[in-house]
Amino acid sequence: MNALTPLPPAVPAHAPDGHPAVQPARIGILLANLGTPDDTGYWSMRRYLSEFLSDKRVIDYPSWKWQPLLQTVILAKRPFTSGANYRKIWDKERNESPLLIITRAQTEGLRERLAARLGDQVRVEFCMRYGNPSTQAVLHRMVEEGCQRILFVPLYPQYAGATSATACDQFFRALMAEPWQPIARVMDPYFDDPAYIEALAASVKRGWSRAEQEPELLICSYHGMPRRYLMQGDPYHCQCQKTTRLLRETLGWEKAKIRTTFQSVFGPEEWLKPYTVEEVARLVKEEGVKRLAVCAPAFSADCIETLEEIEGEIREAFEHAGGEQFTYIPCLNDDPAHLDAIEGAILRNMGGWI
Known part of the structure; x- marks a missing residue:
């Protein structure tokens, strides 16, 4: 069996009769970006904007003052204008936003690089702070696949409370729902890498x-x-x-x-x-x-x-x-040099795990 062939779940060697099979221990790399609506229609846009604009890291006004304004005046109109703006850039063939398509490509590129370097002991996935795929759903799947250590990677070069911090908040909230919490680290910002x-x-x-x-x-x-x-x-x-x-x-x-x-x-x-x-x-x-x-x-x-x-x-x-x-000048997206930089930062932050 080569390094890229996944090992199947197995019962621990000295476990008592009836012990469930467990996945081999792996390391997870969870990339996180801001998020995207599922489509450009009113209700999808409203759900996305409501989640985004209800985040205290984004809008820190008191809820008693902000939520009535948000849920009545703002979300009555803004989903229409935001939906129209998204339609200008939406990939109609895939029915996906560019952010989702690019983040997936970044994930696939890093997955290939890290698999070639480290084999099957590392899982690379991505999640969104708002919308889908959700942080909680992806984290739970990684835990089920045996990720006992997870490096959380906010895809923001510079740290900000309204970006990196809220992504981390959601990650740690998701950890709270896991019976067996993996050991967790957060990758540092790479603005000066x-x-x-x-x-x-x-x-x-x-x-x-x-x-x-x-x-x-x-x-x-x-x-x-x-x-x-x-x-x-x-x-x-x-x-x-x-x-x-x-x-x-x-x-x-x-x-x-x-x-x-x-x-x-x-x-x-x-x-x-x-x-x-x-x-x-x-x-x-x-x-x-x-x-x-x-x-x-x-x-x-x-x-x-x-x-x-x-x-x-x-x-x-x-x-x-x-x-x-x-x-x-477009963002770095899945440019090989950008993936080189992120891969290098990931490897540094995994120090002692491999």
Whole structure:
């Protein structure tokens, strides 16, 4: 039997009569991303948005104040507009969102790499914080398959309470339902990992080479969050700034050629600034920029925020202000260099388990 052939369940050697067969001990790698609706219809969108916007890590207003507004006013209208935006990017043949398709491809790529290196002793799966496949369902299946140790891998290069932390919250809640809890670790953020930065720099160079004319500068557009979270100690803003700085240094560019901005503002309070949609217009009007490139280093996979918001709303703001050439540089997705970086981080975080 070779290393890639799964071992069958067996009764432990010294077990008493009647003891159930158990799976061979394995290590699980559980990748986690934000999530996706099951389809673009009203009720699917409403379920997804209700789960997402009810998360205290995302919207931390008191429930007595927030939930009546969410469940009546917001969820009466927003599923229609969000569904329309998702339909612009939806893969109609597979009836799946790009985020789901890409996350699955990332998982399959890492599964192949780790199987070639470690054989059948490692299981690689993925889950979503919101929607399907759910964290609890996937974790339970991994435990049933004998995963006695699990490395949880939030697919967010930078840590934030509203992304990495809420994914971890859901993972640990799922562990609470298991009679035999596996030993668990969480992979650290990889925002300053040299392999990740190199992969990011290579993607920017490809974007530069594909542009009709060389862009004048690069915007690194990160998902936003309320500025209040930064003041409460969330490290996300600082990690985003460091990613941009390391990217610039790797590219060998001067400071003026690369900027950090934040997108996806929601609600009335102040968020991290500058806002991408305002900054791209300002660059045209005040600095005379005509050729602009935008990348999204906070996203491990292209999704609604990149394929619809950046390629739609943000591009439109730039062109409406008089910009002439807008180049979107895709996320790293399942690019081999990106998978190299994630694989390296996984192996480091598995230290002592193999």
